[in-house]
Amino acid sequence: MLHATDLLGGEAYDRDGHFVGQVNELFIEPADQPNRVARVLLGRGKFLPLIVRYDHIAFVAPGVIRLNVEEKDLEHYQPNEAWLAMRKDLLDQQIIDTSGRKVVRVNDIDLAEQRVNGTVELRVTQVDVGLTGAARRLLHGIASPGLVQGLATKLPTRVIPWEFVNLIETDPLRRVKLRITHQKLERMHPADLADIMEALSPFERQSIIASLDEETAAEALAELDKRLTTQIVETLAPQKAADILEEMEPDQVADVIADMTPERSRDVLSEMPGEEAREVRELLKFEENSAGGMMNTDFIYVGEAATRDEVVAWIREMDVDLERLDTVFLIDREAKFSGAVAVGRLLFAAPDERMESLKMEPLLSISPDAHDKDVFALFDKYNLHSLAVVDALGRPIGAIEVDDVVTRIRHR
């Protein structure tokens, strides 16, 4: 197994054994093949640098590359943004480890040799982010290769296979040229994605959010530290910000917008569809530390005279997040809140049993102006999962879920 550290700074000789130049850089062309070393840059001091193609390499060893062509067959170097440079773009830079779900720094790059049609091709297998890579970088050129190798075997290894490496590139055009996609990021749990984003710099965070699809971006933003969420949303163009915020729950959107400057929040709200913007504006009226500031306007309520079968059929047709559904609220004939039914009860109820016979005791609700401490007290005392928020007329206008309570309590 070869390493990038072994090859960079090594010497290149042509077919006849003449010295051509020093290996200054190794390039990968992701548009062509994602892991092959496509080009090698040779520096020649005062003379113009030359480029070696992958099919010119006859032999590779630490510190030495032998070509199968003469020097005159090599091209002159032209910078190309579609090439990924190992020394400049990978070594010592941060990358996202999509399997370990964290941000790490590259110490060294491991390469494998492959014989193809009589030439040698180098392929990137994995990235070294641990002490072996660090030791090799430190001692390269100072200690003998045998010593370095011996030391490396004694140290613990931490490597990431190349297919799990997600590069961080802030320039959107270059992202396209390097074929950087974030499909693996989109499959991650939003909380893990938020953790990764918190470890990056502001530029990098913006670039990741900009390249994710809106739904994933919204889920990640919902899990992110509130300060960071506000910073990110403020930096985005209002239209893009609105597109992402539309995918979030109205109460989360209200939280983000409440911390923005008035001009920016106006810009973003004006880009959102009227219905959603109106809901957010309603929520913004409530104080952050009140029940109204914690509630979610997205909840389910059914008439108390509905039967179990009717309710189940109706929920099936709706676009409901089943992972978070645990309570169905009931209203009476005057649209006033009249109770709550645990979804678990629906499992075992008779098909024609009416909702009002399944409701939980006691009948609890709270006004939107109530202090958040009162909300916490109710949740604790009655072991609630959700609490209905009702207006002055007794009509339900929102619901507070237990995960909102947990988040609020943690951040006090």
Added chain:
Amino acid sequence: MPDGPRFGPMAVLGKPEEEKQAPETTPLITRWKLVPGWVEPWRDRLSAWGKRTRFWRRRLLLFLAVVGPGVITSNVDNDAGGISVYSQAGAMYGYALLWSLIPMTIALYVTEEMCARMGVVTGKGLSDLIREEFGFRPTFFLILAGLVVDMGNVCAEFAGVAASMQLFHISKYISVPLAALAVWILVLRGTSRQVEKIFLAACVLYLSYVLSAILAKPNWLEAARDTVIPTLHLDGGYLLMLTALIGTTIAPWQFFYMQASFVEKRVSARQYAQARMDVLFGSVSCMVIVFFIIVCTGATLYVSGHRIINDAGDAAQALVPLAGRGAAILFAFGLLNASLFAASILPLSTAHVICEGMGFEAGIDHKFNDAPIFYSLYTGMIVVGAAVILIPRAPLQKILILSQVGNGVWLPVVLIFMLLLINRRDLMGDFVNTPTFNVVAWVTAVAVIILTLVLVYVTVLHPSAMPGTSG
């Protein structure tokens, strides 16, 4: 996308929104009538005042949200080693060195502001940036130099704790382990917010030096004049003291710590103006405290001829007959505060430098298991620092000398790296140095580097002549 409450089966009969009217709530006026009549005009005045000052209150709140890293980093500059040097400066030369405070404030502000700017704009620590832009080996050697220098300083801090408690007749075998334990628990258990608040409180406690100076009854007019009008003596000792003052004020670990604090606090580029104000406030307050320390010893020890003192502990003891026990106690208390404060921050800064540079998790907000190397480094430095002081006949002088030499290697490299990084448009965008700032920054850096190298040269060749280290 879910769009609010959905009506289920058995929809409501009638139209509730229009039928019912909102119940009568008690009118506001009735409530206020229950309050005495004289309250009303005051409420009006208060709300009128509130409207007028809204602009300034908002600015103050924005500032308070950011303040912390600048003030803390600058004030911890006045650590046990620093206070020893300043006490000696006052004792040996009276007010003659006060003129250097204004140039030093400028130098401190200029260098610290660059770190604050880098932290706020790039969102990365200094060690991170150096690793990304200059590679692995330079980072590794910087880390090594930093470890040597900081370890020496941590020993000096615990020595300061021991010396200050000596005045209260508490043996170092009690005070030092207690101090080490307190400092360790603070960082291990505290969140970054709590720790920041405690550090800010420690900064306020530095005011004890102001009181101490007042009790020393100095000639304020003379001190003020000497601050503004330079008096340059050309004897070797004086010049050496001058270089020691600079060397103790500009320390690379401050740069790493300040940048890491702004990053951990997630201050954004939008809050740059407040961050800069924080750094300005910090540098000025730091030098103000130095002024009072020098004035305090200058008015007492220098005047009475008691000019040779070894360190700050000696200075506190010597103050007793000259300015009263009150002044001495305040001075010793200031030393204790400074030593504890620095004993927590220095190992933190070093742990940040090492972990950022080598790619390990770092930060007070992590649990021990999430950042084991960070916390182990911190613990290790505290244990070694305290142990060195407790071992009888420990070679503290040699350690301090080694630390000075390390600083001479470390400081020039860090300053040059900083200046190179801050001028990179691809990193800093529009926040690169303006040409004027660049001139000031480079001149400051070159001056500081030359003075530091002189200090190292003298330290290695004439250790007994060194202020702050005479044995």
